[in-house]
Amino acid sequence: MFKTQYDYYFNLVEQYITGLVFNNDQLGSSMNYSLVGAGKRIRPVLALACIEIVGGQPKEFVREASSIELIHTYSLIHDDLPAMDDDDFRRGKPSNHKKFGEATAILAGDALLTYSFELLAQPLSTVSPEKQLRIIRETAQAAGWQGMVGGQALDTLGDALDCNLDAIQQVHKLKTGALLIASARIGAILGGGTEKEIDILTQYASLLGLAFQIKDDILDVIGQRDVIGKPVGSDERQQKATYPVLLGLEGAQRHLDETIAKAKETIQSFGEMNSFLLQLADYVADRNS
């Protein structure tokens, strides 16, 4: 049931993203390369699920949900650059700059980010333009210096990497949390949710993002991750402050379980409608990669 629903959302996003047509040149190929056939699409899936939970029609807003994936993809391309995390591989294939060169990778990232706003500003017949402007504002804020880019700066430039829980939570809240929260909020707004519902889904997404990060850190330690291009166990995360480093592996697992429990609690008020998001929380906690 959960898998069927996930696949339904996932396929809507895949279909939309695969249908995007860029120029048939190096820039367009590079944009496509990182965008197509990659990843779990968890952000647009979350957005579509939040549309549905507040009573909207996910199918009407696949473009808007997918535009968040464009932002996520651009951030991965730029994060992988030699000046940043210097990753040669991403999702089992050469990273964008290894395949197309650094100049193209920088430009492809810029173009995907810019295009996401072009998509978010396309006319919609069932949502007021005021709401659309709000969505654009919230997306930009979540993706920019007060959100994702700010978190990436803290992480890469290292100012805030004191070895304590508050510091790493702050980094992850911005770096991965902000865009997950934006996905949920945008879904809730597009679906016609009340401010109360938007707030609840914000809480949920915030906890989901935290759970995601704790699980990521745990997976890095227990070495089940398929990190191609890096020997298992050599990931530089292990030299950084991570949840297992700070709490121990058992402590991190307990923190994960508590976070998932809290996430589920926040969405109780949706009644039976909440089953997908309940299971999405378990999915994040139980995944092996």
Place this chain on the structure above:
Amino acid sequence: MFKTQYDYYFNLVEQYITGLVFNNDQLGSSMNYSLVGAGKRIRPVLALACIEIVGGQPKEFVREASSIELIHTYSLIHDDLPAMDDDDFRRGKPSNHKKFGEATAILAGDALLTYSFELLAQPLSTVSPEKQLRIIRETAQAAGWQGMVGGQALDTLGDALDCNLDAIQQVHKLKTGALLIASARIGAILGGGTEKEIDILTQYASLLGLAFQIKDDILDVIGQRDVIGKPVGSDERQQKATYPVLLGLEGAQRHLDETIAKAKETIQSFGEMNSFLLQLADYVADRNS
């Protein structure tokens, strides 16, 4: 009179941009460094002038005009990166990555681009949200793979650099023309211009952009440019196809004069209101740097 008017627009933009507050960290400092006290602000000035020529109030839309300058600034930061044009200096001071490092420069560019859309999506009381969405769409299109980034890709990756006029016009039309055109269109739309007026100002801005580029190429050859960090005459443009290379210096000057004359002709229908834009065309043609 022209200078007074230019200074008026310029100061509105300077005041707005100087008032932007980012975090007091490396990312925020880097964003500020490239944004503040730099350049002629020709894009926002053009936008403000186009608001006024169609009968709108420039003072009401300084934020929107300035957001174009954020996009321009991000593009300069990324263009200067080692993987791109590899410029150590910009406007008489070390380029962003020389001052803050490559990682910060990449992120500062990303953040400025993202923030420009956050600013463009702020509520406006005198313009319909439909029009605002149109402005965001047009800006994103002009800045992205179909516009500025596309032009930068052609220029950097060199696919289209055959030594002929059509090829270099195509590059410049995208790389510098698209954002100038967007500035004029956004001004005309915000100011309440008719579709006819928007079209005319599109034509004007397109010719202004062409003139700008021809003059740039001429200045590079006659060596009056204050290119700090590079010996005069060593600019790599001279190995590339430029207007003086293709047309000779006199031919390029003639092409510039014709382009300026055409630009002025397009705005005849505005009557006396057009004096600033007429003089702006002369300013672009006559500048020495």
